[in-house]
Amino acid sequence: MSEDRQDGLEAQFSQWRHYVQRRKELRTSDADELEDHLRGSVDELVGVGLHADEAFLVAVKRMGSLDDLSREFAREHSERLWKQLVLSGDTDGPARDTPRSRRDLFAMIACAAGAALTVKMPEILGKSFEDDPAFYGTNVALLVLPWLAGFLAWRRRASRAVVAVLVGLFAVGAVAANAYPLADESQSLVLTGIHLAIALWFVVGIAYVSDDLRAPRRRMDFVRFTGECFIYYVLIALGGGVLVAFLFGTFAAIGITPDTFVGQWLVPCGAAAASVVAGWLVEAKQSVVENIAPVLTRLFTPLFTAVLLAFLVALAVTSGAIDVEREALILFDLLLVVVLALLLYSISARDPQAPPGLFDKLQLALVVSALVIDVLVLLEITGRITEFGTTPNKAAALGENVILLANLAWSAWLVLGMVRRRTPFAAVERWQTAYLPVFAGWAWVVALVFPPLFGYV
CATH class of the missing domain: 1.20.58 (Methane Monooxygenase Hydroxylase; Chain G, domain 1)
Incomplete structure (x- = not known):
């Protein structure tokens, strides 16, 4: 087999393995076993006269659906789901992965605590929600999302240039949220708050894809991250609602009403910290929600x-x-x-x-x-x-x-x-990933250009 053809075949194997590894039901050893089987089938088909590309496609077809394979492995090893729910790393992986998982956990805790503290900082400095709700409406994303972006950038080992871009974009967001004289009843105030949050979420996306900025695959991974992060956040919010209900019920039994603590500390700090926790859960326990x-x-x-x-x-x-x-x-x-x-x-x-x-x-x-x-x-x-x-x-x-x-x-x-x-399906995927910057660009236009364009009304 020629060297170019061999390189092309290896690229196909690499792409196939990446897809297999997205199935968290499959261990690394499972993926190795499947790849060995696939390589054996390809070698056998090449031996009977098929071209390498044809042999690869036929061999993959013979293996059947990866979803079926994943379900079969899950049935045989159902205890893995419970491990993924309660452990922060893959217990079947090598021991050297444990320190990294621990570092991720500590980094998440630090960033979640930072988000909780930051969201309370304006009130500590004298700007309460009751006195200036408009400030919180436009700044809430600025108070929380930098910590999630920081966690992802740390986890991806983002370069200094990427970190500088992230800092610069959040600084631009701070200008959009605070530099314009927007009245409480202004239409531009609501538009700025909504679109600035969207724009800054795409800044989080830059941190997410910072390990491979140009890869369309990583942009689609960010789409998946967004959906899974939303699901985890909703689940955390539901759990938080149950916690608040029990808190009120138990303290009411002894004549204490924790309205101030819940309304001014537990809910805002918990909501801010939950955004970082949700991002960490997506990174650490993807398989739980992927199914x-x-x-x-x-x-x-x-x-x-x-x-x-x-x-x-x-x-x-x-x-x-x-x-x-x-x-x-x-x-x-x-x-x-x-x-x-x-x-x-x-x-x-x-x-x-x-x-x-x-x-x-x-x-x-x-x-x-x-x-x-x-x-x-x-x-x-x-x-x-x-x-x-x-x-x-x-x-x-x-x-x-x-x-x-x-x-x-x-x-x-x-x-x-x-x-x-x-x-081909790939054309649909490419179109959507290529269009993501358009959404981000429009969000920035509404947040930065619309207020002065319409006279801050």
Whole structure:
């Protein structure tokens, strides 16, 4: 076999192994065993006259679905799930991994404590939430997310240049949140708070991918990280709610009402620290939620598809117009973002080797339905702006819907091609990862440019 062909084959083995290692049900020894079996099959097929690329594809096909293999290993070694729930590292790995896991745990605790302290620092310095709620509305992401970004940058051993970029972007965010004279009733105040949080989450993304900034695969890993971090945060919040309920109940039994402690310390500090803890959980215990999140996407994709189709049918039957007032705009934008999130996360969890199936057709119906609704909302917004003039809310909604329209339109085309077996799945994935900077850029534009553009109203 020629050297170039051998290099190409090794690259395929490397890509396949990376995909296998995302299945946390499989130990390193399991992955080694599967790779040995795959290499043996490839060598056998090359020996009977197949080209290396053909032999690799045939051998992978013979092995069957990696999801099936993962489930089989999980059934045989079900105790691993419990180990992953209670241990911070892979107990089956070499002993040298334990110090790293311990360092990650200590770093997480330090960053979580830093986030909890920072979120209380303005009040300690005399700026309470009751006196200036607008300050907290625009600054909450600045008080918390730098600690999560710092933890991820430390874990990735980010270079000094990347750290400097992170610090610079958070400094720009601080300017956007505090330099503009925004009144409490200003539309720009709400827009800045929402879009600055989104922009700074993408800064966290830079810290996440700092070990390989240019790799599209790492951007998709960040999409997966976002979804899993959200799930963990919700679970922590639910547990925190139970804790607060027990706290009130037990102390009430002895005549003490811990309102001040819960409202001023436990809830804000716990919420801030939980963001770092959730990020650490995703990094340390991915397999626990990796098995849940794809199930959630498969559950909610058909449900959201049914809701959107029902809405379009009702709109056609009633011949009514879509309300584009502020609350309705937020609702429709949120709906489109949820649709995009379902698409992104299902892409991140999909087996690239799997043929198109019923779920892909459901995704196509979901994206097309969202696309039609986006067009209708855009027409209504444009009509209102033409008739009554623009406002910060309408301008932001117009830009966001245009950006979503472009993404959903090309996504629908690519998913259609994939369902018809004319477009590879990789094209859908590349499109979504390449589009992430567009979302980040628009969030920065709204946070930095809109307030002065609209006279801080």
